[in-house]
Amino acid sequence: MSRGSTDRPFFHLHLFIAGETPGAERALAQRARLIEALGPGVAIEIVDILQSPAKAEAAGVIATPTLSDESRTPPRRIVGDLSDAAKVIEFFSLPRRSTSA
Amino acid sequence: MSPSEDVLEPVLERVQTGVEAFDDLVMGGLPRGRATVVGGTPGSGKTVFATQFLAHGISKFGEAGVFVTFEEEPAEIEANMQGFGWDLTRWREEGHLAFVDASPRDHEELVIGEFDLSGLLARILHAVETVQAKRVVLDSLAQLFDHFIADPNVMRRELFRICSALKRTGLTVLMTAERNSEYGDITRHRMEEFVADNVVILRNVLEREKRRRTIEVLKMRGSHHVEGEAPITMVSGRGIVAVPLSSLRLEQESSTKRVTSGNDTLDQMCGGGFFRDSVTLVSGATGTGKTLLVTNFLAGGVKRGERALLLGYEESRGQLFRNARGWGVDFAAMEAADKLKVVCLYPEAQSLPDHLLTIRGLVEEFRPDRIAIDSLSALERVAPDVGFREFLISLTSFIKKHEIAGLCTSTSKSLIGGESVSEQHISTLTDSIVLLRYIQEQETMNRGLMVLKMRGSEHAKQFRRFTIDGQGMHLGAAPDAAPDILGPGAGDELSS
Structure with a gap:
């Protein structure tokens, strides 16, 4: 994923999980499917709160999994189930992968 | 194992x-x-x-x-x-x-x-x-x-x-x-x-x-x-x-040490004075001489080198000092000698737990040997029944724990005798009760005093007339015919 092109907006989301729990596994799988559905210019960074608690503290995240767009004011978040890709894309106003290209 | x-x-x-x-x-x-x-x-x-x-x-x-x-x-x-x-x-x-x-x-x-x-x-x-x-x-x-x-x-x-x-x-x-x-x-x-x-x-x-x-x-x-x-x-x-409740530690050691009430005749009636670590209640209608007994109590202690604390909730310092002077007691000189401290507070100024903390603070600061509270009835106005009872329990246990002789007054509503609301609470919590009553004898209204209860001691059971002059209280002989000083029905509540 490159920042090369200047005409496209760049989205940097964070996925907060806590260790290797079944919930975290599920969230990671859902992330993979989301990335497939998303167009270029979207990054979903994984934050393991057990490894980086300070990041969760700074973001004020208490529930996991949480997918967060901290670049917005105010920040936008989805807590819980990320399996409905269409819903996630709409909530964050993310670009879809164009099927014609 | x-x-x-x-x-x-x-x-x-x-x-x-x-x-x-x-x-x-x-x-x-x-x-x-x-x-x-x-x-x-x-x-x-x-x-x-x-x-x-x-x-x-x-x-x-x-x-x-x-x-x-x-x-x-x-x-x-x-x-x-x-x-x-x-x-x-x-x-x-x-x-x-x-x-x-x-x-x-x-x-x-x-x-x-x-x-x-x-x-x-x-x-x-x-x-x-x-x-x-x-x-x-x-x-x-x-x-x-x-x-x-x-x-x-x-x-x-x-x-x-x-x-x-x-x-x-x-x-x-x-x-x-x-x-x-x-x-x-x-x-x-x-x-x-x-x-x-x-x-x-x-x-x-x-x-x-x-x-x-x-x-x-x-x-x-x-x-x-x-x-x-x-x-x-x-x-x-x-x-x-x-605020600690005394029910936690009711097992205060009671001493047998006697202290003066400030009046020799009353000391005799009590079998040698009040007990130290005890709380005495003086109950009477308005004008029967409660504040006089308080003044005697404080002056009697100071005379014997004790430190005395007076908490007034009814009268101002000026009034209390003037009263005392009228009975031949100089509060101002006692305060100047750091033997007496008179603190007057409005009962309504704070809640009862706060009053209790104030009293505790004063006792810890001044370290008195005796303390007088005039009157409990004024404090009772501040709080409902339960709160007042808790206050009394805490207060009496605190006084006893600090080996202080305590004297509290309570105003009964009826002039002749009998019932007072606060007495129902107070009578069971205090060690001794002194009753002050008006008594009618033929055409004149006299004042009378009786030691109604004295926990752990013999005491005079009879009722004594007294007069007040510039020297204070003078207890006389028993009245000719004993009047019904308790009033109808009052004996039940006070007999415990």
Whole structure:
């Protein structure tokens, strides 16, 4: 994923999980499917709160999994189930992968 | 190993909360490594109690603390708690205190499906590790529940998990929870059933236009506690102060040492004077000579080199000094010699627990040998029945514990005799009762005095007429015909 092109907006989301729990596994799988559905210019960074608690503290995240767009004011978040890709894309106003290209 | 060793209950180590007298209710403090829910309506002092628990640990025991806030931002808490003398900012900067800020933030959030609070737990454990905390506060759970209002069952499960994890690391956990009413459900989301080993309730009740704050221990898993509500008060610079009830320690040692009443004849009637460590009640209608007896009592003590404290709730200093002068007693000279202290207060100026703290403060500062309170009836106006009774119990036990001779007055409504509302409470709590009554003999109205009760001593049973002049009280012979001094029906209530 490159920042090369200047005409496209760049989205940097964070996925907060806590260790290797079944919930975290599920969230990671859902992330993979989301990335497939998303167009270029979207990054979903994984934050393991057990490894980086300070990041969760700074973001004020208490529930996991949480997918967060901290670049917005105010920040936008989805807590819980990320399996409905269409819903996630709409909530964050993310670009879809164009099927014609 | 014998079987009996298996069933031995481990003695739970106690963690002092710093709320004076509350720790006594729970046998020394909250059990270490356990979770306590403190429930209360808004404004009942939950956050103050929780902060005091942390502050006491940091300042008295070097035990670091973590404050998890779901409601106010850390900066607000630091500012609000300054008034109680807790410098949270400094403690945070010095690494004795860490906040986990879970206060509501401005963000758009969508909650769908399964989630857990591992994020919160990880943040708490991180903070605990950073400052090496021994105590953790979560304030308040209601706010957390409201955040995820749609999933109460998930919240209960998660709260249980967080609590267990914190307890496993040996932390003593204190959580606050909202109550909707003072005497309804224990907490709004009934979380205490899931997480709490112990439940404490703070109340802030409006009774007869007065606020009455109390603390009650509802449940203490695996250990004893004192039942019932204990009055508390909030003091700036100190936080919450619970007022100890004497029912905890009724086993005061009573001494047989006698002290003078200030009147030789009355001393004889009492079998040699009042007992030190005892509280005597002087009961009488207005103008029967109660304040005179008080004045005698104080002057008699000072004359023998004792220190005396007078708390006046009915008359001003000027009036009291003028009265005393009229009976040949110079209060001003006694005060100048630092043998007497006269403090006059409006009963309505503060609540009864605050009055009690004032009295305790004065006694600890002045260290009197005797104390007079004029009158209890004036103080009774301040508080409803229960509050007044608690006040009296605490006051009398405090006086006795400090080996002070106490004299209290009470105004009976009827001029001739009989009933006074406060006497119903007071008579059973005081050791001795002196009755002052008007008595009608043919055409004249005279004053009479009788020692009605004297715990642990013989005393004169007869009723004595007395006169008052510039030298004070003069007790005479018994009246010709004994009048019905108690009034109809009054004997029942005072005979205990």
